Amino acid sequence: MSKKSDFLRLVGGEPVERVPFYPILMHFAARFNSTTYGALASDHRVLVESNVKCLNHFDLDMVSLISDPYRETSAFGASVDFIPEGVPQCKMKVIQTPQDIIDLKRPDVLIMPRTLDRINGARYYQEILKGSVPVMGWVEGPLAEACDLAGVTEMLLMLMMDPDSSHLLLDKCLDTAKDFAREQIAAGCDLIGVGDAICSQIDPDTYHIFVFDRHRQLVDYIHSLGALVKLHICGNTTHLWPDLAKLKLDIFDLDFMIDREEAFHVFGPEVVRCGNINPVDIQNHSAQEVFERTRKIVEQEKGRRFMLSGGCEITVNTPHENLIAMRRASNPTPDT
Numbered sequence: 419m420s421k422k423s424d425f426l427r428l429v430g431g432e433p434v435e436r437v438p439f440y441p442i443l444m445h446f447a448a449r450f451n452s453t454t455y456g457a458l459a460s461d462h463r464v465l466v467e468s469n470v471k472c473l474n475h476f477d478l479d480m481v482s483l484i485s486d487p488y489r490e491t492s493a494f495g496a497s498v499d500f501i502p503e504g505v506p507q508c509k510m511k512v513i514q515t516p517q518d519i520i521d522l523k524r525p526d527v528l529i530m531p532r533t534l535d536r537i538n539g540a541r542y543y544q545e546i547l548k549g550s551v552p553v554m555g556w557v558e559g560p561l562a563e564a565c566d567l568a569g570v571t572e573m574l575l576m577l578m579m580d581p582d583s584s585h586l587l588l589d590k591c592l593d594t595a596k597d598f599a600r601e602q603i604a605a606g607c608d609l610i611g612v613g614d615a616i617c618s619q620i621d622p623d624t625y626h627i628f629v630f631d632r633h634r635q636l637v638d639y640i641h642s643l644g645a646l647v648k649l650h651i652c653g654n655t656t657h658l659w660p661d662l663a664k665l666k667l668d669i670f671d672l673d674f675m676i677d678r679e680e681a682f683h684v685f686g687p688e689v690v691r692c693g694n695i696n697p698v699d700i701q702n703h704s705a706q707e708v709f710e711r712t713r714k715i716v717e718q719e720k721g722r723r724f725m726l727s728g729g730c731e732i733t734v735n736t737p738h739e740n741l742i743a744m745r746r747a748s749n750p751t752p753d754t
Contacts, residue, residue, distance in 0.1 A: 420550040421479050422608065428723055429646060429668055429690060437716050437748040438479035438725045440692070441700075441741065442650075444486075445503075445734040447472050455734075456500035459485040462539030470546055476741050479725075481547070482554040483539045483602070484611060490558050490594050491566040493530035494522065513568035516583045522567075522590055527598045536598075540605035552609060554648065555602030559614025560632045563591040570616065577624055584628060592632045596639050609646035609668065612636060618653030618673075622661070630661045637665050648692070652730055659684045674699075674729030678715075682722065692725040695744075700728050701736040705743040712747035 428434045443450075448458040451468035458465045462483075469481045486506045488498045499507045513519055527533035536555070543553045558566065564587045565573045576584045599610045614633070617625055637647045648669035654676065655662065662670070663685050672681055672693035681691050695715070700708055712726065726748045732741070746752050 422550055422552045425479060425552040425608075428725070431688065431723060436750050437719065439476075439727070439745050439748050440478055440480040440482075440725055441727050441744070442482070442484065442731040443469060443472055444484060444731055446732045446736060449734050450475070450738070454502040455504060456502045456506070459506050460500045460535075462535045462542055466539050466542045466546065470543075473551065475738075477745050480552045480554060481543060482556065482611065483536050483543075483607070484554070484556045484613075485536070487558055487562065487566055487613070489532045489536055490525075490563050490591075490598060492532040493525035493527060493594065494567060496567070498532065508566065511567065511569050511572070513572075513587065516580065519583050519587045519590070522587070524590065524593055524597070527594070527601050533598055533601075537601050537605045540602050540607045544606035553607050554609050554611050555599065555607035556611045556613065557595040557598045557602075558591070559612050559617070559629075560588045560591040560595060560636070561616050561620075561629050562614045563595065564588055565616050567591070574620070577620070577628055581628075588628060588632055592636060595636055599636070599640050599645075600643060603640070603643045603645045607645060609648055610640050611648045611650055613650045615650070615652040617651045617658060618655050622657050625658050626661055633665055637667065641666070656680070669725065671727070672729065676729075678719070687722065690723040690725055692727050694727070694729045697728040697730055697733050697736070700740050700744070701733045703740070705737065705739040708740045709743040709747045709752075712744045713752060716748050
């Protein structure tokens, strides 16, 4: 049985032999493949080959196209600088006035270089893996992308002071997220990760007014194309759960401060919860400590739809043996 079939069994509520293991890997994957973060973010071949190397070495259960927040931002016209050992940087704000929002054109994701590069990454994964491992594409959620275009402070102020411009910009970001998701699915992605980290920083009313329905539309659209959805919001999201629980998510990422049991009761047994060991602990603790912590979580989640991961991205300096310890601990009969 392939890892993809095991994944589909998990999402469908059928028993699986072991807890799936998928840590978010970006800079770590580049370093593990003896290359740089800049190379991984700028070349789909480096990204895919780095992740496949991690897949094989750590016996992961999924691969991803996640790299940085600026794929769509670049397609909208922003200039992105690639840093060898750091996250790509976007130093210009595409949106500086309300008129800029009105003038903002819907990019063709099949033509713009950075969006096309990710789409080509989905194709390359399928060339290598031939459908045996679930491949996750990635899009920026509407509020995250709006913040990338206008600036975080500026966008949050806009939500309070200029709701009409906010709604227009968010609609344009949603349209591009749908376009980008559609083409990644057509290229071979089984699920789409939606990253909207900034949502943890807004209050429930603001989320409901500006974001909730756009998240719902995006989730429903991805489902209509036959793919699954994984929502990733960094930080404490508990204040948003009454709305998030209505989105019909397939997978929901839990950051390290989240109570998994509480999330189970709010989201229900149908949603796969993914998480949630603190990445700092995974980096700094011994392999035995990581093993014991992981094993406890695996036992607690036995019989439920759950994927093992860190609370967020695995740090570049995480010892390799600590990820191996997580894999060992998630096996049905782990060695100690």
